Amino acid sequence: MQTIRKGSRGGDVATLQHALNLIADGIFGPITDEAVRDFQRSHNLAVDGIVGPKTWATLGIGSSPNPRRIDKIILHCSATPEGEDYTVDQIRQMHLARGFTDIGYHWYITRDGKIHKGRDEAKIGAHTTGQNSHSIGVCYCGGCPLRSVKNWANQGKDTRTPAQRAAIIRLCKELKSR
The missing domain is CATH 1.10.101.10 (PGBD-like superfamily/PGBD)
Structure with a gap:
C-alpha cells in the first residue's frame, strides 16, 4: 500500500x-x-x-484486522422535543443523508425504554469527534424541552423517562462488563 x-x-x-x-x-x-x-x-x-x-x-490491511480497543461509553441525546418520538430509522436516514455509512450511534434507546441496535460495535462510530475509534455511542430519544418553549432547539433538558433511565443503566452495565 x-x-x-x-x-x-x-x-x-x-x-x-x-x-x-x-x-x-x-x-x-x-x-x-x-x-x-x-x-x-x-x-x-x-x-x-x-x-x-x-x-x-x-x-490490519493485508493481514487480520485488529479488534477495536474500547475505553469509553459516550451518552448522547437525539435533541428531540420532550414527549416526541424519533425512531432509530429516522436517525439512520438523517445520518445517511449527512454522508455516514450507517447510523453513527451503536445503540439507541426510545422513550419506552427499548434498546435498539444501531451501528455494529465492531465498527468505528460517528458520534463524537476525536473519540469514535475507541468508544461506543449510546443515544436516547429526547433531550430538549417542549416545542412550545421559546428557542426549544437551543435548550437542553433531561427528558429521560423512567424506562429510558433503567435501560441506559442496564445497557451501560452490560457494555462495561464486556
Missing part, C-alpha cells in the same frame, strides 16, 4: 475509507483525515493524518 494523506485519491484511499467504515469515494478529504487521526490517536500512533506502513499495519 502507498503512503497517502489528505488530498490523495484512488484505490488505496477507498481501501482506507472502507477499513474506517467511511463512504469509500476514493477522495482523502476532511472526514477521512479526521477518522485517520482519531484512529492513530486511539492506537498510540503518530497523529499526523498520514497513512504509512505503521498505520496500514495497525488497520
Whole structure:
C-alpha cells in the first residue's frame, strides 16, 4: 500500500475509507483525515493524518484486522422535543443523508425504554469527534424541552423517562462488563 494523506485519491484511499467504515469515494478529504487521526490517536500512533506502513499495519490491511480497543461509553441525546418520538430509522436516514455509512450511534434507546441496535460495535462510530475509534455511542430519544418553549432547539433538558433511565443503566452495565 502507498503512503497517502489528505488530498490523495484512488484505490488505496477507498481501501482506507472502507477499513474506517467511511463512504469509500476514493477522495482523502476532511472526514477521512479526521477518522485517520482519531484512529492513530486511539492506537498510540503518530497523529499526523498520514497513512504509512505503521498505520496500514495497525488497520490490519493485508493481514487480520485488529479488534477495536474500547475505553469509553459516550451518552448522547437525539435533541428531540420532550414527549416526541424519533425512531432509530429516522436517525439512520438523517445520518445517511449527512454522508455516514450507517447510523453513527451503536445503540439507541426510545422513550419506552427499548434498546435498539444501531451501528455494529465492531465498527468505528460517528458520534463524537476525536473519540469514535475507541468508544461506543449510546443515544436516547429526547433531550430538549417542549416545542412550545421559546428557542426549544437551543435548550437542553433531561427528558429521560423512567424506562429510558433503567435501560441506559442496564445497557451501560452490560457494555462495561464486556
